[in-house]
Amino acid sequence: MRKWWEKWFANPGFCPLCGSVHSTSNWGDIWDRLCPSCKARLHRIRPPCCSLCGRSWTSPSLCGDCLRHRSRDLERNVAVLRYTAYPKELMRLFKYRGREVLAEPLGEMMAEVLFEAGIRPEVVTYVPLHPDRMRQRGFNQSELLARQVARRLNLPLRSALQRIRPTLPQSRRSRWERMGALSGAFRLNPRSVGAVVDKRWLVVDDVYTTGSTLVECAKTLKRAGAKQVCSLTWAR
Ligand SMILES: [Zn+2]
Numbered sequence: 001m002r003k004w005w006e007k008w009f010a011n012p013g014f015c016p017l018c019g020s021v022h023s024t025s026n027w028g029d030i031w032d033r034l035c036p037s038c039k040a041r042l043h044r045i046r047p048p049c050c051s052l053c054g055r056s057w058t059s060p061s062l063c064g065d066c067l068r069h070r071s072r073d074l075e076r077n078v079a080v081l082r083y084t085a086y087p088k089e090l091m092r093l094f095k096y097r098g099r100e101v102l103a104e105p106l107g108e109m110m111a112e113v114l115f116e117a118g119i120r121p122e123v124v125t126y127v128p129l130h131p132d133r134m135r136q137r138g139f140n141q142s143e144l145l146a147r148q149v150a151r152r153l154n155l156p157l158r159s160a161l162q163r164i165r166p167t168l169p170q171s172r173r174s175r176w177e178r179m180g181a182l183s184g185a186f187r188l189n190p191r192s193v194g195a196v197v198d199k200r201w202l203v204v205d206d207v208y209t210t211g212s213t214l215v216e217c218a219k220t221l222k223r224a225g226a227k228q229v230c231s232l233t234w235a236r
């Protein structure tokens with residue numbers, strides 16, 4: 001039997017992802033507050049995962065890709081869920097249709113997964129957009145996610161990185177061509193010089209595809225003296 005306060009709060013609530021009304025507690029964790037339809041269309045990445053890139057893997061060791069091309073700059077990536085059809089649709093709404101309220105539930109999932117993975121950064125930052133892209137879109141989705149993650153984990157958020165080269169169309173490039181194309185794409189924000197040294201950093205991005213962007217960000221932070229750089233993405 002439910003306790004009286006559980007009944008009290010288990011009023012019809014709104015699913016934080018699709019907005020549909022359903023019977024839920026407004027006080028549970030993020031996964032408890034999702035409607036059954038959203039929950040069924042999201043596939044969380046469960047252990048065992050690759051200990052570097054965070055993909056589902058047969059054992060908690062390095063996956064084939066990471067064994068072949070291991071980055072010494074990015075210590076570890078953690079991702080919440082698989083980038084299947086529904087997460088792609090949500091990301092489209094978030095990035096291109098201005099559904100910025102999604103930052104809150106997505107950020108909550110990310111903070112929870114990072115905490116469960118035992119990663120304890122000291123400072124949070126995000127993958128920056130090139131100023132041209134920022135002007136087009138009006139906001140940086142990774143920055144909004146990072147803000148939520150930092151708030152939930154009670155950590156400072158810093159705009160530590162700047163993108164100095166625009167993103168080139170990458171879809172037909174191989175992983176190694178992308179790495180080359182991205183080399184030197186970021187630099188340290190001059191205002192963050194000194195703040196980086198000897199700290200454990202977390203870089204937040206929306207989606208992990210090849211990892212080349214996050215590796216490049218990690219490299220920039222490591223060169224500036226960061227002690228450790230991990231990354232966190234909503235999907236991969
Ligand atoms: Zn829903």
Ligand SMILES: [Zn+2]
Binds near residue numbers: 050054065
């Ligand atoms: Zn891997």
